[in-house]
Amino acid sequence: MRRLMLLRHAKSEWPDGMDDRERPLAKRGRKASSRMGEYLAASGLVPDLAVVSPARRARETWDLARPAFTRDISRRVEPRIYEASAPAILGVIAETAPEVRTLLLLGHNPGLQELARTLIGTGSQSALARIERKYPTTGLVVIDFDIEQWRDASPGLGRLERFETPESVGGPAGD
Template sequence: MRRLILFRHAKSDWSLAATADHDRGLATRGRKAAGPMGAWLAGRGFRPDLVLCSTAKRAKATWDIAKGAFSPAPETRVLREAYEASAQGLLDLIRSAPSEAQTLMLVGHNPGLADLVDLLAGSGDPEARRLLSVKFPTAAIAVLDLPFDRWTETAPRAGRLDRFVTPKSLGLDVA
């Protein structure tokens, strides 16, 4: 059994219109949400063995804040391939993860993350699946259980969506 955690970057800063998409940082709201979302993960024992993070400034900043909930911080690999990746591109990253990592986290972007959940989750919490079908908002986390011995075996519709949480569902005041 493998566990996959998908963590969408927190709310980005759009105040500097001329900033390239890849270089946008976090808005105040995003900085407020990232830490508590990391604490939620740690508090429930969802500790990744390996984190694959997009190179986008907002994704790296989200994880830099959230990983403060873990001591020591999990191994992190920052990968350009995770930036603007499609569900298939993210699936390829998952399949290339080392077998030693039982729990893998991707820190990235939509629509890739939402599409990946749709691709992988064949079952799971009905309410979480319904909410995810509506929106995978910023700083949201989806946790999937995958019935495989190795990441290379990861296949569509075989996963079970265990949890889906958002800052709003946790009652965080990040406005």
């Protein structure tokens, strides 16, 4: 089994004249990042590897979520997932080493939402409908696959294990 966790970056600010990649987290986003990290750790959702977009808001989301875990987690900043399409993100997933059983991707919409909709074949229909309506900042989708290698992850093979938002885990609202 392989587990893929898709985490959208937390709520960010939009300072005038700032490059999109350099946008920092808003106060609400910093709180939601820490809370989602606590939720992940308490729920046993511990990644073997975190692949993080190079955007500042994504890196800050991980930096604030990461301390909740009791063991070291490898992190790789991956430029190819910055504002990427679902197929591009799936290409990055396919390259993941076989020893990684649980992979966390921390990136952006609409790519993460598209990817979740593409990969999920079974699971809670109400949760899937919620994902289709809105994938808020700091939203978390957990998809399980009965596959041997990450390159075997393909459309419709995933089972939606859960969909959580900052509000559902007791944190500040997403957007």
